[in-house]
Amino acid sequence: MKNLDSVFAAYLIGWGVFFAFYLSIAKRTSDLRTEVERLKNSLPRAK
């Protein structure tokens, strides 16, 4: 199976990039939700 390492490298790096991107979205969304809650608590009118 010549060049099988290249196939695995392409799939692993590719999916690694997608996974890292998804994690960054999840982290940023979670941080922003915390910020929304904090701001809502500081603004009684907005509750």
Added chain:
Amino acid sequence: MTKRIIFAAVSILLVIAGAYAAFFIAPNERSMGVVQRIFYFHVGSAWAGMDAFLLCFIANLLYVWKRQQKYDSIGVASAEVGLVLTTVVLITGPIWAKPAWGIYWTWDARLTSTFVLWLLYISYLLLRSLIEEPERRALLSSLFGIFAFIDVPLVFFSIRWWRTQHPSPVIMGGPGSGLDPTMNKVFFFNVLVMHVFALFLIVERYILEKTKNEVDILQREAEAQ
């Protein structure tokens, strides 16, 4: 929330099925051998990336026309996902090119126009990060996004218009082109998989953008008090 979990689960299952089909169902290509299996992932990501940029272009046009915040959010979400998909194309391409061509990279029409596309959408995101005022940011980035999309048809047709290092199209490539029937099915299944996965990422990124807008509104309210 439940819909998002179901969408995530369906996307992951499809991704696993797509990889299984590419590794175990598609036959070995005669001249390149096993390394040709990168094709299913590489081209699937490329097509999904171009369609993400098409969605960004439509959202940009709609923002310029209607000036509604949701179109700006769809635009930035699809631009970022398209950029990530194009990054994967630019990584998997050279990994495939080295054993197939003997070189990682050459400045041929397809590779160069794809690299320019990648730079254009990085510029789109950079432009957004440089403008503070939300409406001005949305308008200028939409205008830039409309301009950036010009490169997408150029990338798609580059292998039809110019004969250089990159292979001529095997799908919709005219007489003499085409794939083995099993390869064809695996290919279009992987194209579908990458589109579903891209849509999942766009929805997640859109939710992030909406939350960001909510924070902006609340911050302005807090400052006004």
